[in-house]
Amino acid sequence: xxxxxxxxxxxxxxxxxxxxxxxxxxxxxxxxxxxxxxxxxxxxxxxxxxxxxxxxxxxxxxxxxxxxxxxxxxxxxxxxxxxxxxxxxxxxxxxxxxxxxxxxxxxxxxxxxxxxxxxxxxxxxxxxxxxxxxxxxxxxxxxxxxxxxxxxxxxxxxxxxxxxxxxxxxxxxxxxxxxxxxxxxxxxxxxxxxxxxxxxxxxxx
Amino acid sequence: xxxxxxxxxxxxxxxxxxxxxxxxxxxxxxxxxxxxxxxxxxxxxxxxxxxxxxxxxxxxxxxxxxxxxxxxxxxxxxxxxxxxxxxxxxxxxxxxxxxxxxxxxxxxxxxxxxxxxxxxxxxxxxxxxxxxxxxxxxxxxxxxxxxxxxxxxxxxxxxxxxxxxxxxxxxxxxxxxxxxxxxxxxxxxxxxxxxxxxxxxxxxxxxxxxxxxxxx
Numbered sequence: 001x002x003x004x005x006x007x008x009x010x011x012x013x014x015x016x017x018x019x020x021x022x023x024x025x026x027x028x029x030x031x032x033x034x035x036x037x038x039x040x041x042x043x044x045x046x047x048x049x050x051x052x053x054x055x056x057x058x059x060x061x062x063x064x065x066x067x068x069x070x071x072x073x074x075x076x077x078x079x080x081x082x083x084x085x086x087x088x089x090x091x092x093x094x095x096x097x098x099x100x101x102x103x104x105x106x107x108x109x110x111x112x113x114x115x116x117x118x119x120x121x122x123x124x125x126x127x128x129x130x131x132x133x134x135x136x137x138x139x140x141x142x143x144x145x146x147x148x149x150x151x152x153x154x155x156x157x158x159x160x161x162x163x164x165x166x167x168x169x170x171x172x173x174x175x176x177x178x179x180x181x182x183x184x185x186x187x188x189x190x191x192x193x194x195x196x197x198x199x200x201x202x203x204x205x
Numbered sequence: 206x207x208x209x210x211x212x213x214x215x216x217x218x219x220x221x222x223x224x225x226x227x228x229x230x231x232x233x234x235x236x237x238x239x240x241x242x243x244x245x246x247x248x249x250x251x252x253x254x255x256x257x258x259x260x261x262x263x264x265x266x267x268x269x270x271x272x273x274x275x276x277x278x279x280x281x282x283x284x285x286x287x288x289x290x291x292x293x294x295x296x297x298x299x300x301x302x303x304x305x306x307x308x309x310x311x312x313x314x315x316x317x318x319x320x321x322x323x324x325x326x327x328x329x330x331x332x333x334x335x336x337x338x339x340x341x342x343x344x345x346x347x348x349x350x351x352x353x354x355x356x357x358x359x360x361x362x363x364x365x366x367x368x369x370x371x372x373x374x375x376x377x378x379x380x381x382x383x384x385x386x387x388x389x390x391x392x393x394x395x396x397x398x399x400x401x402x403x404x405x406x407x408x409x410x411x412x413x414x415x416x417x418x419x420x421x
Contacts, residue, residue, distance in 0.1 A: 019280055023273050030268065035255060044260075052272055059276055060283075127257050134254045152221060153248065154255055181217055181244065188250055189243040 007071045014062055022062070026055050029072060033079055039150055040083055042139050054082045076155065080147070080165045087143040137187040141180050148173050149180035212237045220248055308332070374405050 005013075005024070013021035033054055038047035057078055065074055138146055147166065151157045152173075159177075163170045212234065219226060220241075231237050260268075312328050323331070 017280065019273070019276055022276060023269065026272060027269060030265070030272075031259065034268075035259070038258075039255075048268065052268075052275060055272055056275060056279055059279060127253075130250055130254055131258050134251055153251060177221075178214060178217055181247065184251070185243050185247040189246045 008067065011062065011065060011067075011071060014059075015065070022059055025071075026058075029075060030055070032072075033075070036079060036150055036154065037083075039135070039138055039154070040143075040146055042135070050082065050086055053086070054079050057082055077165055080151070083143075083147055084166065133188060134184075137184050140187065141183055142176075144168075145176045145180040145183075148176035149184075152177045207234055207237075209234065209237055209240075213240055216241050217244060220244055 005021075007025065007028070010021045010025045014025060030051065034047065034051045037051040037054070038044060041047040041050055054075075058075060061078065065071070138149075141149065144166070148162055151162045151165070152159070157165075159170045159173045162173045166173065212231065216231075216237065231241065308329065309325075312325060312332070315323075315328065
């Protein structure tokens with residue numbers, strides 16, 4: 001009978017330079033971090049690089065983890081910092097490019113990579129359509145709006161927690177989330193009465 | 206009083222927190238209800254995406270393999286750095302050899318960057334000479350006594366208005382008083398005056414300084 005080790009045991013082992021223990025720990029939380037990264041970035045390759053960068057940083061900083069908070073809270077803080085640094089770095093990288101080029105960067109193979117089933121069932125087609133629409137709508141938000149929305153909606157963090165993590169005021173976060181939702185609503189559900197729209201499809205499933 | 210703008214903000218919050226108590230905020234407003242439905246549909250889409258759009262298991266296998274490789278690389282790089290630092294600490298021997306080892310890198314860089322290739326001993330010698338020269342220059346600059354400021358005396362002529370007042374004592378005969386005040390000023394006759402004349406020892410001089418040429 002295999003008894004799974006607790007996070008604390010794995011962290012202690014990883015702090016003693018045990019890579020296997022760290023990989024086990026990473027396997028537990030990798031999907032959540034990857035989900036955030038994939039919705040924050042514009043393509044899967046960037047999301048993969050960013051999420052792996054997070055894990056490398058976590059590995060380097062694990063010695064400073066003092067068990068004051070839960071491991072996921074600590075991990076999420078590093079994730080947010082890495083995302084913000086990535087934003088700054090990409091800003092300097094892409095300073096010479098036009099906005100139009102930046103917005104249309106969704107990998108054409110990304111939806112296929114994201115769905116296990118390659119069948120042409122209506123649900124699968126809907127999921128792929130939805131993915132393309134939502135990711136392109138998210139890409140139109142500013143990075144801080146996108147991050148605030150993801151943390152509020154996906155992670156369920158309070159405005160105060162987000163403000164503390166992003167080093168800005170609560171009001172700024174609130175405005176960012178509301179604007180993000182407003183933009184997404186304008187893009188994804190412009191007319192709720194449209195019969196062939198995604199909204200009606202969403203109601204069916 | 207129902208305010209659609211405030212209601213929209215509250216509805217967004219309610220949707221994010223779980224959609225409880227929306228009816229009170231709506232207050233039978235048709236526009237707000239339509240807005241609520243649109244917002245709810247938007248958030249439903251993003252929630253559905255979060256639940257369904259997850260890469261396949263094969264993706265995760267390769268993802269974890271890649272992560273393990275990168276972690277192993279990072280671990281080895283860290284261990285190598287530590288070993289290198291430990292070895293450097295063990296090799297540390299103070300003396301000329303250490304000094305030479307310390308200078309080797311910058312000198313090599315200099316030799317590489319310069320057009321003229323200089324042998325290392327010559328380079329060291331040149332560097333030492335330059336260093337000693339600089340040291341002496343600094344020392345001399347520090348030990349030089351501070352010279353007092355040179356004072357130049359320039360004589361300047363100051364115009365002084367000189368006024369000379371000479372008081373002369375005049376004697377007159379008491380027995381023959383003058384008839385008028387005007388006559389008293391008049392110098393007496395030569396016979397009377399010069400017979401009893403005594404030259405005075407007092408000469409009163411008043412010198413007024415500080416006046417300008419134009420002063421009157």
